[in-house]
Each structure stands twice: as C-alpha cells, then as structure tokens.
Amino acid sequence: MDLDFSDEELEFQSEVQSFLHANLPKRLSDKVKARLRLTKQDHEEWHAILADRGWLATHWPPEWGGTGWSVAQRFIFDVECATAHAPEIIPFGLKMLGPVLIRYGTEEQKRHWLPRILDGTDWWCQGFSEPGAGSDLASLRCAAVREGDEYIVNGQKTWTTFGQHADVIFCLVRTDSSGKKQQGISFLLIDMKSPGVELRPIRLLDGEHEVNEIFFTDVRVPAANLVGEEDHGWTYAKYLLTLERTGIAGVGQAIAGFRALQEIVQDQRDGHQPLAQNPLFATRMARLEIDLENMKTTNLRALCAAGKGDGPVAESSMLKIRGTEIRQEITSLARRALGPYAQPFVSEALDEGFNNEPIGPGYAAPITADYLNNRKLSIYGGSNEIQREIIVKAILEL
Amino acid sequence: MDFSHPEDRQMLADTLGRYLADKYTFEDRARIAGSTQGWCREQWSSLAQLGIMGALFSEEAGGYCGGAFDIAVVFEQVGKTLAVEPLLGTLMAGHALEHAGNEHALIAEAIAGNAVLAFAFQEAASRYAPHLCDCAAKQAGEGWTITGAKAVTPQIEAADHIVVLARTASSPDAQGAAHSLFLVAADQAGVAINGYPMIDGGRGGELALNNANARLVGNRGDGLALAERAIAIGTLALSWEAIGVMDTIKVQTLEFLRTRTQFSVPIGKFQALQHRMATLALEIEQARSAAINAAAALEAERHTRERAVSAAKFTIGQVGTLVAEEAIQLHGGIGMTWELPLSHYAKRLLMIGHQLGDEDYHLERFMAFSAAETSVETQAGAPA
Numbered sequence: 001m002d003l004d005f006s007d008e009e010l011e012f013q014s015e016v017q018s019f020l021h022a023n024l025p026k027r028l029s030d031k032v033k034a035r036l037r038l039t040k041q042d043h044e045e046w047h048a049i050l051a052d053r054g055w056l057a058t059h060w061p062p063e064w065g066g067t068g069w070s071v072a073q074r075f076i077f078d079v080e081c082a083t084a085h086a087p088e089i090i091p092f093g094l095k096m097l098g099p100v101l102i103r104y105g106t107e108e109q110k111r112h113w114l115p116r117i118l119d120g121t122d123w124w125c126q127g128f129s130e131p132g133a134g135s136d137l138a139s140l141r142c143a144a145v146r147e148g149d150e151y152i153v154n155g156q157k158t159w160t161t162f163g164q165h166a167d168v169i170f171c172l173v174r175t176d177s178s179g180k181k182q183q184g185i186s187f188l189l190i191d192m193k194s195p196g197v198e199l200r201p202i203r204l205l206d207g208e209h210e211v212n213e214i215f216f217t218d219v220r221v222p223a224a225n226l227v228g229e230e231d232h233g234w235t236y237a238k239y240l241l242t243l244e245r246t247g248i249a250g251v252g253q254a255i256a257g258f259r260a261l262q263e264i265v266q267d268q269r270d271g272h273q274p275l276a277q278n279p280l281f282a283t284r285m286a287r288l289e290i291d292l293e294n295m296k297t298t299n300l301r302a303l304c305a306a307g308k309g310d311g312p313v314a315e316s317s318m319l320k321i322r323g324t325e326i327r328q329e330i331t332s333l334a335r336r337a338l339g340p341y342a343q344p345f346v347s348e349a350l351d352e353g354f355n356n357e358p359i360g361p362g363y364a365a366p367i368t369a370d371y372l373n374n375r376k377l378s379i380y381g382g383s384n385e386i387q388r389e390i391i392v393k394a395i396l397e398l
Numbered sequence: 399m400d401f402s403h404p405e406d407r408q409m410l411a412d413t414l415g416r417y418l419a420d421k422y423t424f425e426d427r428a429r430i431a432g433s434t435q436g437w438c439r440e441q442w443s444s445l446a447q448l449g450i451m452g453a454l455f456s457e458e459a460g461g462y463c464g465g466a467f468d469i470a471v472v473f474e475q476v477g478k479t480l481a482v483e484p485l486l487g488t489l490m491a492g493h494a495l496e497h498a499g500n501e502h503a504l505i506a507e508a509i510a511g512n513a514v515l516a517f518a519f520q521e522a523a524s525r526y527a528p529h530l531c532d533c534a535a536k537q538a539g540e541g542w543t544i545t546g547a548k549a550v551t552p553q554i555e556a557a558d559h560i561v562v563l564a565r566t567a568s569s570p571d572a573q574g575a576a577h578s579l580f581l582v583a584a585d586q587a588g589v590a591i592n593g594y595p596m597i598d599g600g601r602g603g604e605l606a607l608n609n610a611n612a613r614l615v616g617n618r619g620d621g622l623a624l625a626e627r628a629i630a631i632g633t634l635a636l637s638w639e640a641i642g643v644m645d646t647i648k649v650q651t652l653e654f655l656r657t658r659t660q661f662s663v664p665i666g667k668f669q670a671l672q673h674r675m676a677t678l679a680l681e682i683e684q685a686r687s688a689a690i691n692a693a694a695a696l697e698a699e700r701h702t703r704e705r706a707v708s709a710a711k712f713t714i715g716q717v718g719t720l721v722a723e724e725a726i727q728l729h730g731g732i733g734m735t736w737e738l739p740l741s742h743y744a745k746r747l748l749m750i751g752h753q754l755g756d757e758d759y760h761l762e763r764f765m766a767f768s769a770a771e772t773s774v775e776t777q778a779g780a781p782a
C-alpha cells in the first residue's frame with residue numbers, strides 16, 4: 001500500500017500549479033473565489049485557455065485531443081484547479097457527450113463533433129429529464145419518428161441546465177414504445193436553433209435562471225445525428241450517467257470549499273474568540289474534515305480500482321452520495337458561520353463590478369444562495385435515493 | 399391537564415387564519431415580500447382592525463390578551479402564510495416597553511396600527527449575544543444620545559420607533575449592569591438605516607446611530623434583563639412561526655408523495671421515503687412540544703423560562719433545518735423552484751434558524767443555565 005504520489009506525479013502537480021499561476025486570469029479566479037455569477041463568456045474564456053494548453057478534455061484519449069491522463073493526474077489537476085479558484089469545466093460536452101461519442105459514435109460523428117467541443121464552437125446541454133421522467137428516466141416519452149433520413153421529434157425536456165447558452169442538446173428520445181421501457185430509447189443530437197425548439201426559463205429557489213424547459217414541436221433532425229444504434233440509447237445513457245455521477249462527487253470542489261470555509265470560520269467572531277474555537281462549531285468542522293479526508297481516499301481507491309477505466313457503476317454511486325453530502329455540509333456550515341448575516345440578500349452583489357458597501361463581511365453575499373442552490377447536488381445526476389438503490393442492487397445484491 | 403386552547407384564543411387563531419387565507423394569499427405574499435417596501439401598510443392596518451396587535455399585549459398595556467399562548471397562535475398563523483409584516487419587532491419592542499412600565503401611549507399606537515416598532519440589539523460583531531453590545535449612550539441634559547451600529551434588524555425601515563440596547567457604563571457596575579434600553583424615534587437626523595432584501599422575503603437593515611436622541615426605557619442598568627425578556631418573547635414567537643411553517647411543509651410534502659408517480663407508483667409507496675416522512679412527522683411533534691414548553695414557562699422565574707426558551711429554539715433550529723432540507727429533497731427537482739410555494743416555506747424555516755440565536759447558540763446557552771443550576775453561585779454563574 002502506498003498512498004503517496006510518485007515523483008512524476010509530484011512533478012506533474014507543480015507543472016499544473018505553475019500553469020495555473022501563469023494562465024488563470026485573476027479576473028476569473030477572483031470571481032470564482034467570491035462566488036460571483038459567471039457568464040457564458042467567462043466559461044468560454046477559461047475553456048479556451050485550457051484548450052490552448054491541450055488540457056481541456058481530461059477524459060479523452062490523446063488521439064481525439066484529450067490528455068490521456070492517469071487517474072492520479074486527473075485527480076491532481078481537479079484539485080489544483082479548484083483550489084486555485086478556476087471556473088469549473090462545463091461538463092456536458094467534455095465529460096458527458098465526448099466520452100459517449102468516443103466509445104459509441106461513428107468516425108464521422110467523432111470527426112465532426114469532438115473538435116467543435118474543444119474549440120468552443122458548440123455549447124452542449126443535456127436533455128434527459130422530462131416532467132414525468134425524473135428518477136424513472138426510462139419512462140421518458142419525448143418521441144422521435146423516423147421519416148426518410150430525418151427524425152421528427154415531439155415532446156418536452158425539463159431541468160435543462162444552461163439550455164439558454166446551448167447551441168446543441170443531446171437527448172434521449174423514444175423511438176419504440178412496444179417493449180420494455182428501457183428498450184426503444186435512442187440517443188439523438190439536436191440543433192437548438194432548429195425550427196420547433198422552444199426554451200422557457202425556470203427560476204430556482206435562489207432566484208437564478210440556471211435551468212429550462214425545452215419543448216419540441218415537429219423538430220426535424222438529420223438521422224446522421226443518431227448516436228449508436230436506434231433503440232439502444234439506454235446503454236449509452238447509463239455509461240454517461242456513471243461519468244456524470246463521478247463528476248458531481250466533486251472532490252476537488254470539496255477540498256477548495258473546505259479551505260474557503262476554514263477562512264470564514266477563522267474570521268467570524270464568537271465573543272472574543274474566532275468562531276473556529278467555539279467548541280460546538282469546532283466539532284462540526286472536525287466531523288466534516290474527517291469525512292472529507294476519508295472521502296478523498298475512497299475516491300482514489302475507487303478510481304484506482306477502475307484503473308484507466310471510468311469508474312464502476314456502484315462505486316460511482318457511493319462517491320456521488322458522500323461527495324454531495326460533504327459539499328452540501330460545507331455550504332451549510334458557511335451559512336451557519338455567518339450568523340445573522342445569512343439573511344440579507346442583495347442579488348446585484350453577485351455581479352462583477354458591484355461596488356456598494358457589502359452588508360456584513362465581504363464574503364457573505366453569495367453564501368446562503370449558494371447553500372440553497374447546492375441542494376440540487378443530492379437531487380440531480382440521479383438522486384441520492386436512486387444511488388442507494390443502485391448500491392443495494394449492484395453491490396449488496398439485496 | 400389540557401392541551402387545547404380556550405374558546406376565545408381559538409377564535410383569535412381562526413379569525414387570523416381566515417383573514418390571511420383570504421386576503422394574504424401566496425400571490426399577495428410574493429408581491430409584498432419582494433416589493434421595495436418589503437411589507438404592506440394596508441395589510442398592517444387590517445391586522446390592527448382585526449385586533450391582532452391587541453392580542454399580543456396585556457390589558458394593562460392597552461391590549462386584550464398578551465399571554466404566551468396568544469402570541470403562539472398568532473405567530474403560528476404567520477408561519478402558515480409566510481406573512482412578512484413587522485409583527486416580530488412590534489411584539490419585542492412593545493413587550494420591552496410594557497415590561498419597563500413606561501411608554502404605554504406608544505404601545506397603544508402600535509396596537510391601533512398607527513406605529514410600527516423595531517427591536518435592535520444585535521451588532522456586527524455580537525452574533526446573537528445581547529451582552530456583546532458596544533453601542534454607547536451618553537447623558538445629554540434631560541435625555542440621552544446614542545452612537546453606534548446595530549446589525550440585521552428585520553423590517554427596521556418600516557419602524558417609526560426603535561427600541562435600542564446600548565451601553566451606559568464602560569464596564570459592569572456592582573450589579574453586573576452596563577447596559578440600558580432606549581427608545582429612538584426613527585425620523586431624526588442621527589438615525590440612518592441601510593435597508594436590504596432578506597433572502598426569505600421582506601426586508602431588514604443595518605442601523606447607524608450618530609448622537610441620536612433617545613429616551614431611557616425602564617431603569618438605567620436594566621437593559622440586559624429587559625432585552626433578555628424581549629428576546630425570550632421574540633424567540634417564542636419565532637418558534638411558533640416555525641411550527642406553522644413546518645405544518646404547512648408537511649401537508650405539502652405529503653400531498654406530493656401521494657400524487658407524484660415514478661416507476662408507475664406514487665413515490666409515497668417507497669419505504670425509503672415513507673420512513674423519512676415518518677421521521678419528519680415525529681420531529682415536528684417534538685418541536686411543537688418544545689414550543690409548548692417554552693410558552694408554558696414564559697411567566698416562570700428567569701432560570702426556568704430561559705432554559706425552556708433555549709430548549710425550544712435549539713429544537714426548532716435543528717428540526718427546522720432537517721424539515722426544510724428533507725422536504726426539498728423529497729420533492730426532487732420541483733422542490734428547487736421559485737414557482738413552488740414549498741421552496742419559500744423552506745427558506746423561511748432555515749432563516750428562522752438565523753434569528754435570535756441558532757441551534758448551537760441555544761444549546762450552549764441551555765448548557766450554561768444547567769451548569770449554573772448546579773453551581774452554588776447561581777446568579778453569578780447564569781449566563782449574561
């Protein structure tokens with residue numbers, strides 16, 4: 001057993017650090033650190049910088065412009081980026097669709113779509129969930145009917161994250177409803193600018209516009225946009241969901257979040273001492289830190305066990321549950337740490353360039369909203385209840 | 399033993415409940431809570447006409463009830479509708495004035511709906527603790543002036559008069575008293591308020607006092623004792639507001655579990671969710687008992703009262719967070735949306751945890767009171 005990074009890995013770590021030092025724009029890291037709203041342009045700017053260095057597609061093999069990194073390298077990169085306050089890589093094209101195309105797409109699809117993901121031509125969004133098909137994703141009804149060399153799509157998707165920014169959406173659609181619900185699902189790529197696609201914003205509880213409903217009315221999609229075989233989309237979707245879960249676990253985010261929390265807890269006062277010294281608060285912090293340390297190793301164990309693969313299904317469920325619980329606890333303790341200042345909410349203070357006197361400590365403005373927003377972590381990517389179902393069936397065989 | 403309310407109190411609850419259901423619908427509430435004022439003067443007048451503010455004060459002070467359980471039923475209804483009107487500040491400030499024995503004319507104005515009151519005790523560096531108060535009062539001729547700042551006071555922009563805790567001695571005197579309570583008119587040169595929206599609706603503000611004119615409330619040196627009592631009453635009110643919020647969340651979540659189908663069955667059929675919901679129901683009943691205990695102890699001697707109040711707010715804080723988080727989780731994606739009333743109930747419940755002390759603050763306080771009980775020097779050992 002050897003938990004240390006090798007010399008090469010340590011060298012890689014300092015390479016990443018100096019890259020971030022030299023290339024991560026301060027404007028962006030300041031925004032991320034202060035948890036301000038990031039614009040589409042902010043994300044694109046950072047993607048372009050990583051793409052320049054060849055470090056954008058950390059999950060892709062080198063022949064398609066990916067890094068081909070080992071598990072340890074990816075872990076190091078994620079943690080360094082998060083702790084340097086780099087914007088998170090938007091996962092839809094890079095971490096979800098990309099690997100699916102690489103594994104199941106045609107040569108032509110790979111040659112067409114993958115470079116466009118890397119150079120930022122296409123912003124992808126994920127069209128899986130429907131109003132009636134959330135946890136029970138396979139019951140989805142959005143229908144695609146083949147007509148010559150086109151599919152005609154009718155139906156609705158919902159909860160589509162950043163649909164408002166997207167050029168293209170990868171959808172699960174129903175192409176056959178005669179058999180079991182998992183059969184008859186197909187994986188289809190749809191241009192958001194096609195006639196008949198309509199997007200309506202959904203406002204979340206923190207007031208933000210992050211997700212959307214998308215309606216399809218007689219939308220014509222070239223049959224060449226079908227990924228893999230017709231009616232076999234469920235297989236590709238399951239592969240993609242495993243990747244999504246591992247990403248949501250977000251160990252790098254958790255490490256960065258915990259450090260930021262420690263700073264807040266040092267700064268906040270409890271009488272004449274830092275809040276960090278309050279025994280009850282210190283207990284909460286200690287429990288969280290222990291859980292995080294354990295999680296780091298669980299994460300590496302799971303990744304190493306999977307070798308260069310992408311993480312087995314049930315282990316990714318464990319990581320998703322515990323990773324999201326930890327990230328939620330971090331935001332929860334930040335909220336608690338603010339005391340009365342958790343209540344004020346000046347939404348404009350989350351925009352770049354807002355210069356009014358802050359209400360309470362300078363870091364307070366986004367914290368409660370961030371806590372509320374992060375309730376999503378245990379809901380999306382397959383809810384934590386569904387992850388437990390997967391553990392029960394796939395590992396425990398109960 | 400009888401856990402039901404007498405008829406007149408039940409009538410008070412029903413009257414307010416009917417009014418709010420009818421005239422303070424969720425749409426009204428959303429509009430008022432997000433407005434630039436963050437409250438509604440017309441609603442305030444209507445509540446006064448219904449006798450709601452009168453129900454918060456005793457006959458001596460010009461009201462007609464004012465008991466702990468009267469306050470409880472009023473705030474329980476507030477919780478059910480998420481009303482954002484400045485009732486809490488008026489209750490706390492009014493009770494401080496009532497207890498100090500002066501300013502009955504002002505309480506009468508508040509009961510009539512002509513005056514809104516606020517109670518400002520916490521400061522940027524004090525967290526929830528009243529004794530960490532640095533606002534300083536100076537004697538100026540007959541009266542006093544106050545200089546200093548107060549933090550995150552709900553609906554303080556709405557207030558015509560603010561009851562302010564301030565330091566009248568740089569260090570405690572022989573009786574341990576360094577603070578006094580003052581009445582400050584909002585409409586004067588030395589008073590500046592920086593108001594802002596609250597994340598759960600309505601508004602709050604930072605108060606800056608610069609040689610503001612003030613009248614002493616009660617006796618010099620009584621500040622902390624008066625504030626402690628006002629905070630106890632406010633904490634009781636918030637606890638019952640939380641009960642109203644939690645009962646509503648429970649109804650909404652049960653309805654959702656019964657009607658949302660996934661995997662061809664209502665999700666309420668999944669045992670994993672049934673047990674979670676059963677836990678919520680159990681915890682809400684525990685919270686209700688805690689709130690009943692606090693109400694029953696409100697007129698008891700200090701030690702008993704404060705222990706019960708802190709026990710209640712600790713329970714409300716802990717259960718409230720659980721109920722808010724679980725209700726969102728059990729709803730799935732829809733629980734995350736602005737459009738669904740549930741998310742607003744959840745936010746209010748979470749933010750009640752940040753008013754007048756969170757669960758850790760009250761747990762520590764309960765422990766300190768318990769320790770003081772067993773120590774010989776009970777008075778000196780009791781927390782400030």
Ligand SMILES: Cc1cc2nc3c(=O)[nH]c(=O)nc-3n(C[C@H](O)[C@H](O)[C@H](O)COP(=O)(O)OP(=O)(O)OC[C@H]3O[C@@H](n4cnc5c(N)ncnc54)[C@H](O)[C@@H]3O)c2cc1C
Nearest residue numbers: 126128129134135159161376380381383385727728730731
């Ligand atoms: C902020 C946000 C962003 C999202 N982004 C996207 C996106 O970009 N693309 C996309 O396709 N989707 C997205 N989603 C959708 C997300 O994947 C779904 O919300 C999720 O799958 C849950 O489905 P649901 O909301 O319909 O809840 P439901 O499935 O109705 O679940 C309600 C509750 O029942 C529980 N439950 C359901 N079935 C069972 C069971 N068998 N046993 C025990 N408990 C059960 C759930 O865990 C949950 O607690 C997003 C969601 C959110 C909140």
